[in-house]
Amino acid sequence: MNQQSICEHLSALTEIRTAQEHVCEECIKTGSMWVHLRTCQTCGKTHCCDSSPNKHATKHFHRSGHPVVASAEPGEQWLWCFVDEQIVGY
Template identity: 80%
Template sequence: MAQQTTCGHLAALTEIKTTDEYVCEECIKTGSSWVHLRTCQTCGKTHCCDSSPNKHATKHFHHSAHPVVSSAEPGERWVWCYVDEQMAGY
């Protein structure tokens, strides 16, 4: 079986954008709640995950085409590429 190589979007990361504010601004605007948070590695905005009612991180990807998010959860160290559907730890 061939070994899968890391996608170009993940390989291109030189630093991981993080957040000091553990909120989804889009959920705050609508009075909604979230489960977990993801930080866009292109623009640095933090949105809620797909387990959250509004799935703002994925909506942000579809609107902006920014391909990679990282977990914004304390203690989690991973990134996800929406385009290639690949995850990597860091």
């Protein structure tokens, strides 16, 4: 990661957490479907993206304050900071 142009939340990461399972646990609980998955870089939980009906990753951010998620989609390598609305590839 280019440390000069990225926000403090992204530059503070020392390792990237990956999805342990490729499911949204919250969608499973409610019988909902998801479109794409995102893994929280603070706690490691994986939730559905904003294209999904329930937007659990964003809800997790608002509830927990955990600022950064990584795409949990195969072949995608990027991070998103909710606080600074910044994306960066890795």
